[in-house]
């Protein structure tokens with residue numbers, strides 16, 4: 060796990076872009092993804108908006124499901140507001156470009172990750188699974204936002220995605236820190252590596268789509 064990982068508003072842009080480069084992920088996205096994504100910016104923005112909505116929804120369900128874990132409630136509650144704020148930012152960007160949100164779509168990537176979640180067993184173990192799942196989605200989103208902020212030809216979108224990259228990096232750190240708050244470091248490390256391996260195996264066979272964030 061990247062214990063030293065840190066991206067922050069206080070760092071220079073270059074420091075953040077470098078910090079976010081891989082986030083422990085085992086397989087980097089082909090930067091040419093940005094070229095195809097740029098051809099369908101409406102689709103990307105719509106998909107992105109729903110990713111933010113799902114992130115907010117997921118944080119709410121985490122709080123409801125694990126309401127008897129004080130740190131979860133305390134630390135995740137502000138993330139709900141941030142993710143909802145992100146959703147609204149993307150809505151604003153769509154509006155500015157004269158584009159509409161349209162219908163929600165299935166998130167194939169997240170559905171694929173969900174197959175790896177351990178079912179059954181003690182409630183506590185479910186918490187670990189959910190925290191690592193959330194951390195992983197944040198990490199991959201962050202990695203994709205980094206690519207957009209580096210290689211997008213639209214200068215304004217570059218800035219737009221840079222802001223998201225930094226914010227999602229903070230969420231990634233938060234979910235992994237919460238995992239280490241409630242579980243022994245060795246247990247977190249072992250399961251995190253398993254998640255990273257699984258995610259890499261998913262990405263290896265994943266079709267790069269210009270109309271999806273993932």
Ligand SMILES: [Fe+2]
Pocket residue numbers: 111114141142145227
């Ligand atoms: Fe977000």
Ligand SMILES: [Fe+2]
Pocket residue numbers: 114142197226227230
């Ligand atoms: Fe996030």
